[in-house]
Amino acid sequence: MKKPKLTEVLETPFGASSASVAAADSIRSNGSVSIRAAGSSMIPSIWPGEILLVRRVAIAEVCPGEVVLAERGGKLFAHRVVEVRGEGSGARIVTQGDALAAPDPEISEAELLGRVAAIARGGEWREPKTHLGMGARILRAIVRRSSFAARVLLHLHAQRERAVAPRPATQASATWGS
Amino acid sequence: MSATATFRGEAQFDVGIEIGGIGVRVRTDDPSFVCLLERRYAGFVGSPERAEVQFNVNLTAPSGIDPDENVRVERAADGTWSLLRGDFRAEWDSKIGRGTIHQTANPYSIDAVLRIVHSLVLARQGGFLLHSASAVRNGRAFLFSGRSGAGKTTISRLAPPDATLLTDEISYVRKVENAAGAPHRYIAYGTPFTGELAKLGENVKAPIAALYLLAQGPENRIDPVSEAQASRALLGNILFFAKDPELSAMVFQSACEFVSRVPVSRLTFRPDASVWELVR
Amino acid sequence: MSAAVAPGKRYVARSKQMAARRLGDEVMIMAGSEATVYTLNDVAAAIWEEADGLTPLDEIVERRICRDFDVAPEDALQDALALVAELAGHGVMEVSDTPIVSKRIPGAPESEKGSR
Numbered sequence: 001m002k003k004p005k006l007t008e009v010l011e012t013p014f015g016a017s018s019a020s021v022a023a024a025d026s027i028r029s030n031g032s033v034s035i036r037a038a039g040s041s042m043i044p045s046i047w048p049g050e051i052l053l054v055r056r057v058a059i060a061e062v063c064p065g066e067v068v069l070a071e072r073g074g075k076l077f078a079h080r081v082v083e084v085r086g087e088g089s090g091a092r093i094v095t096q097g098d099a100l101a102a103p104d105p106e107i108s109e110a111e112l113l114g115r116v117a118a119i120a121r122g123g124e125w126r127e128p129k130t131h132l133g134m135g136a137r138i139l140r141a142i143v144r145r146s147s148f149a150a151r152v153l154l155h156l157h158a159q160r161e162r163a164v165a166p167r168p169a170t171q172a173s174a175t176w177g178s
Numbered sequence: 179m180s181a182t183a184t185f186r187g188e189a190q191f192d193v194g195i196e197i198g199g200i201g202v203r204v205r206t207d208d209p210s211f212v213c214l215l216e217r218r219y220a221g222f223v224g225s226p227e228r229a230e231v232q233f234n235v236n237l238t239a240p241s242g243i244d245p246d247e248n249v250r251v252e253r254a255a256d257g258t259w260s261l262l263r264g265d266f267r268a269e270w271d272s273k274i275g276r277g278t279i280h281q282t283a284n285p286y287s288i289d290a291v292l293r294i295v296h297s298l299v300l301a302r303q304g305g306f307l308l309h310s311a312s313a314v315r316n317g318r319a320f321l322f323s324g325r326s327g328a329g330k331t332t333i334s335r336l337a338p339p340d341a342t343l344l345t346d347e348i349s350y351v352r353k354v355e356n357a358a359g360a361p362h363r364y365i366a367y368g369t370p371f372t373g374e375l376a377k378l379g380e381n382v383k384a385p386i387a388a389l390y391l392l393a394q395g396p397e398n399r400i401d402p403v404s405e406a407q408a409s410r411a412l413l414g415n416i417l418f419f420a421k422d423p424e425l426s427a428m429v430f431q432s433a434c435e436f437v438s439r440v441p442v443s444r445l446t447f448r449p450d451a452s453v454w455e456l457v458r
Numbered sequence: 459m460s461a462a463v464a465p466g467k468r469y470v471a472r473s474k475q476m477a478a479r480r481l482g483d484e485v486m487i488m489a490g491s492e493a494t495v496y497t498l499n500d501v502a503a504a505i506w507e508e509a510d511g512l513t514p515l516d517e518i519v520e521r522r523i524c525r526d527f528d529v530a531p532e533d534a535l536q537d538a539l540a541l542v543a544e545l546a547g548h549g550v551m552e553v554s555d556t557p558i559v560s561k562r563i564p565g566a567p568e569s570e571k572g573s574r
Contacts, residue, residue, distance in 0.1 A: 006527065006534060007502035007541040012410045014430070014488060014495045015418040030327055038286065039264050048265065049286030051373065075248070123377065147239045155283040158214050405481040406497055413495050427477035430488040430495070434479040 023054075024071050027113050031056045034120075035069070037078060040154060041097030042067070044139045045080070045128065047157050051120040052078060059091045059109040065130030067116040068095060070107045078116055079104060098132075099143045099150060179212045180226055194226035195219045195292065198350040198367040199383075200299055201229035202292060208237050211283050218285045221381045222370050231275045231295060233268070237283050251294055251419040259420070261294050263287075270295060293348065293371060297417050301425045304353035304432045305364075307417040310389070311373075312344040312366045313337055314380075318387035319366035320457050321349050322445065323415050328392040329447065331373050336451045342380050347373030348417065351386065353432070364440055389437075390445035390457075398453045401444045408442035409434050470518075470542045471511030471558040473550050478506075489550045496548060501527055501534075502541050509551060511558030515542065 026033040032055045037046050046052065046067070054069045062068060062081055069078045079095035082103055086092055092106040118125035132140060143150045180192045191212040195202050203226040204215060216223050249263040259277075261268040266287040270277030277295075281287040297307050310323035311330040322333050334346035344350075348371035355362045364386040368379035391403065391411045403411070412433045418426070447453035472478070476489040485503035487496045498506055501523060508518040519534045527534075545551035552558055 005540075006523070006529060006537040007505070008499040009502060009541070009544055010410075010497040010499075012414055012495050012497065014413050014426070014493050015416055026325065026327060033327060036286075038290070040282070040284065048284050049289070123375065151237075151239050151282055155210065155214070158218070158283065158285050404484075406484040406486060409479075409481055409486055410495065410497065423475060427488060430477045430486075431479065434481060434486065437481070 023069075023076060024113055027054060027056055027069075032114070032117075035076065039077075040150060041099050042078060042080070043099045043143060043150065043153055043157075044136055045098045045132070046078065046116075046119060048154070052116045053118040053120070053125060054078075054114040055117045056113070057115040058089070059093065059112050060088050062091075062093055062112070062115065063130070067128045068093070068107075069113045069116060070095065070111045071113055072105075072107075072111055076113070077104070098140050101144045179209065179216060192226040193219075194224040194229050195222055195370075196224035196229070196381075197222055197292070197296060197369055198300075198305075198352055200296060201225075201231065202295065203227075203229035203232040204235055204288065205232060206235040206237065208283070211235070211237060214283070214285060215288070218289075219370050219378075221378055231299070232277070233270070233288075233291070233295075234276075234278045235288065236278060236280045238280055239282065249290065249294065249419055251298075251421070253420065253422050259298065261291060263290065266291060270298075272298060289371070293417060294419050296350070298420060298425070300350075300352065301418065301420075301429050301432070304362075304428075304435065305351050306429060306432055306436075308349045308351060308412070309347070309415040309417065310349040311346045312349040312379075314342040314344060314366075314382060314384040315340060316458060317384060319344065319384040320387055321351075321366060321389040322392050323349075323389060323411065324392035325415065329394055329449075330392065331375050332449055333392065333447065333453065334373075334375055336449075336454060338451065338454050341454065341457075342368075342382060343375075343377070344368040344382070344384075345371055345373075345379040346375040346377070347371055351436070353435075361439065364436060386440055388457075389440055389442045391442065393444055393446040394449070395446035396448060398447045398456055399445075400456055401446070403442055403444055405434075405437050405442075408437040412437060412442070467555065468515040468539065468542070469511060469513075469554050469557050470505075470509040470515050471552045471554075471560065472506065472509050473552060474560070476550050480507075487550050489548060492549075494548075496545075496550065501537075505538055505541060506545075506551075509542075511552070511560060515539070 023033050023035045034051050034053045037050050040048055064081050066081050067078055079097045081093050082096050083094040089109050094103050094106055096103040116128050119128055188207050190205050190207055191209045192203055192205050193212045193215050201224050251261050253259050259270045266281035268279040268291050279291050300306050310321045311334045312319055312321045324330055331346045334343055350367040350369050352365050353362055354365055365383050366386050367383045368381045370378045418429050476487055478487045483500040485498045485506055504522050508522055515538055519538050520531055523534045524531050542551055542553050546553045
């Protein structure tokens with residue numbers, strides 16, 4: 001019978017700086033995670049600084065139009081699904097940022113972390129739209145062609161954000177993850 | 179906002195953002211960006227003249243909108259810091275307190291720069307920023323620490339009316355040195371760094387009475403943790419971005435010092451307001 | 459300085475580039491600019507604190523570990539060798555066949571008597 005070791009060295013992380021690693025670990029072990037969008041690749045649908053609630057999903061369950069979170073090269077990105085190729089766990093999905101002119105390389109099941117289930121906006125959770133309305137599609141087309149327009153939009157959004165007061169906190173009963 | 183004219187004849191506009199008693203003057207030639215910051219940091223706007231740190235903000239057009247990246251914070255041989263992420267680039271000379279930020283008109287970018295700069299300043303003073311909610315009750319501050327999903331926002335939402343929320347996401351901890359021989363203490367400050375609650379904390383401060391490590395469960399309870407467990411939990415939740423051995427060691431010692439002075443316990447709670455009966 | 463080296467002797471020393479702190483029975487170490495903290499349990503912490511570069515590892519084990527923790531020398535030495543190899547891999551300990559003489563080996567970790 002193997003004797004228990006006398007010495008033990010426990011390794012723990014220092015610093016909460018590795019957001020990508022923490023988020024990926026969290027969603028893989030807990031099934032969901034909330035993270036903050038830092039970049040502008042999804043305007044006008046997701047704005048920098050917005051918090052996203054992401055839930056684990058199998059690649060076979062993903063549909064075009066949904067926004068998914070994936071990890072590649074240690075970096076996280078949340079982009080919209082534009083195409084699903086193949087079936088089952090071997091399927092690949094093609095994503096594209098709403099503000100970007102070109103799609104991303106295919107994502108495999110291993111790289112897929114989850115689906116964006118909700119976006120925190122104005123103090124409450126909202127489901128992301130799978131189909132953009134006319135206004136949003138026009139904005140998207142403009143932003144894809146003009147970085148100046150993107151800058152103006154970011155500016156306007158930031159001004160609007162502070163002009164809208166968040167709703168009061170909800171009742172005493174609450175559920176985890178929100 | 180205050181305006182000054184530079185020798186080039188261009189107007190420069192200033193706004194002072196004071197968090198944790200540390201003022202940062204933000205200077206830019208775009209008055210609408212300053213208005214935006216004044217609204218975003220309402221409650222934390224102070225006199226720019228009193229600020230010990232100054233940043234000139236150079237607003238740029240978005241360049242090839244990058245995917246999200248982790249931030250890199252490095253110190254050059256001459257001692258200046260460089261801060262780099264997909265949405266901004268900044269340089270900062272901590273000796274004179276001055277720097278420059280290159281970013282789009284995205285307040286979330288400057289938010290990140292502020293968090294990084296405050297974490298660097300606090301590191302030299304025995305303080306730190308911590309992933310935790312915090313609130314003041316009966317004149318004392320209570321911290322609730324945990325990573326994403328631990329319940330920071332939930333416990334913040336459940337706070338009773340007599341509790342003042344300092345933050346639901348990132349707590350500001352400063353060490354106050356007392357006279358020789360007297361134990362120093364730790365103060366928590368309100369911050370404008372919000373989580374899912376999307377609500378700025380109150381710009382107040384209070385001495386820290388306890389740090390709770392959050393856990394979810396069927397009943398409310400407080401359990402002791404060893405100093406080593408407390409340190410590990412704290413070190414895993416501290417916001418510190420710099421790859422710098424000297425400062426990292428200081429933050430490490432600060433965390434160990436903190437858990438030796440402030441009671442740390444595990445707080446398991448049900449998602450209802452009854453947990454606050456344990457926090458007084 | 460040259461020293462007579464007994465065959466099979468191992469010498470161990472705490473690395474210079476690290477911060478360490480004793481908290482209760484355990485020692486926590488952070489090396490350089492790594493984003494990892496190492497916690498040593500009581501036995502590992504005892505070895506760590508005795509690692510002055512001049513005392514052979516088997517003497518540390520016999521004098522401190524076997525006495526304080528009531529274990530057989532062979533078992534303790536095996537574990538100690540594995541421990542120091544692991545810590546050397548993390549860059550927090552030096553291991554050598556000859557005494558490690560340095561102008562300054564950092565002292566034993568700071569200790570908090572605990573005012574909680």
